Amino acid sequence: xxxxxxxxxxxxxxxxxxxxxxxxxxxxxxxxxxxxxxxxxxxxxxxxxxxxxxxxxxxxxxxxxxxxxxxxxxxxxxxxxxxxxxxxxxxxxxxxxxxxxxxxxxxxxxxxxxxxxxxxxxxxxxxxxxxxxxxxxxxxxxxxxxxxxxxxxxxxxxxxxxxxxxxxxxxxxxxxxxxxxxxxxxxxxxxxxxxxxxxxxxx
Numbered sequence: 001x002x003x004x005x006x007x008x009x010x011x012x013x014x015x016x017x018x019x020x021x022x023x024x025x026x027x028x029x030x031x032x033x034x035x036x037x038x039x040x041x042x043x044x045x046x047x048x049x050x051x052x053x054x055x056x057x058x059x060x061x062x063x064x065x066x067x068x069x070x071x072x073x074x075x076x077x078x079x080x081x082x083x084x085x086x087x088x089x090x091x092x093x094x095x096x097x098x099x100x101x102x103x104x105x106x107x108x109x110x111x112x113x114x115x116x117x118x119x120x121x122x123x124x125x126x127x128x129x130x131x132x133x134x135x136x137x138x139x140x141x142x143x144x145x146x147x148x149x150x151x152x153x154x155x156x157x158x159x160x161x162x163x164x165x166x167x168x169x170x171x172x173x174x175x176x177x178x179x180x181x182x183x184x185x186x187x188x189x190x191x192x193x194x195x196x197x198x199x200x201x202x203x
Contacts, residue, residue: 008192015188017183023180024173033107033124035169036131038139039160040119044067045153059117063152066119067110067143069149073097076104078145084137087130108138118159128164135162 042059069075082089094100105122121139125131143156 008167008188011192012185012188014185019184019187020177020181021203023176023183026176028171028173030171031126032168033126034128034131034165034167036123036125036128036135036162036164037160038121038135038158038162039113040121040139041157041159042117042119043157045155053162056115056117058187059154060114062119062154063110063119065150066146066156067112068136070108070110070142071105073101075141075149076101078094079137080143082137082141084133084140086133086137087125108134120143123162124170130166132162135159 040063042063044058044062045056076091077167080091091100091104094103109122111122112118113120113121121135121136123131123138125134139158141160144185146156147154
């Protein structure tokens with residue numbers, strides 16, 4: 001089977017390139033966005049002689065909770081009502097609450113860096129500046145008001161200020177092109193093997 005695919009590698013390669021081009025072309029139809037990343041350090045207060053490992057695990061748990069909280073309507077409202085500078089009008093002008101929530105969850109994301117007590121915050125926007133401003137508003141809201149969700153025994157500190165991506169983060173043309181190429185090669189290979197079964201290629 002493998003030898004048959006190698007025999008027709010030109011066809012496999014052609015269809016890989018074709019699907020890669022289609023994938024990149026479709027990607028170009030979607031809005032282009034930059035990303036901005038920052039990092040927060042979560043420190044749990046040690047009042048009872050808890051060992052460092054337990055503290056680190058507790059910080060991870062707090063980070064997981066905050067990552068989920070940041071996608072909620074309550075946290076969104078706190079960011080919108082804050083005094084931090086970013087394009088809040090774009091959010092207020094969305095036609096429905098459902099669309100706002102969906103877009104917020106898509107453009108503001110957080111994840112825990114396990115084993116480090118760090119939480120990574122990523123935001124997306126049409127420009128590098130706006131992505132950084134939105135990220136800054138989100139991280140500052142978390143550091144100032146995150147205790148409302150996890151209690152007062154936790155300190156949240158920004159350790160890496162928002163940094164915007166140099167190139168578009170969405171859509172990821174390179175990744176989509178690679179995936180399209182892989183899918184094209186796979187489909188072509190399966191097609192060749194299928195026709196081998198029917199003796200089209202005289203195996």
